[in-house]
Amino acid sequence: MPSAVILPELGRLLPLLLQSLDLPDPNVKSATIETLLITVTESADAMKEHISSLSARLLNACMNREENPPRIRSAALRCLRTFPGVVRTDLLLPYKRQVIRSLMTVLDDPKRNVRKEVSLILSCNCLS
Secondary structure: OOHHHHHHHHHHHHHHHHHHOOOOOHHHHHHHHHHHHHHHHHOHHHHHHHHHHHHHHHHHHHHOOOOOOHHHHHHHHHHHHHHHHHOOHHHHHHHHHHHHHHHHHHOOOOOHHHHHHHHHHHOOHHHO
16 A cells, blocks of 8 residues: 555554454455554654554464564564664664563574564564
């Protein structure tokens, strides 16, 4: 979905996008994560109220191997990886421990692209 469509209606769309991350359909999750990725990079300020639930849902998506295929897990990690570059550090610091602890469980994922995304996040200077 183009950002020109998303950004004007972000206040109403964001709660729906967050809820759609809880749905079992991988196609819906994939589209949602891609939409969130665009939203985070284009309008990080609009996301600040939802960082807690967004990070929790993305972590759940990357940790739940039974429900989420590798492309979903990898996309969720990619979305998480964009946060430090666009969201203010003071908004992210309260979740740093939770994110690192959760990512440690994903390090043994059977798929290389998922492990690669985790290592990219953990190697970021923002987590040190």
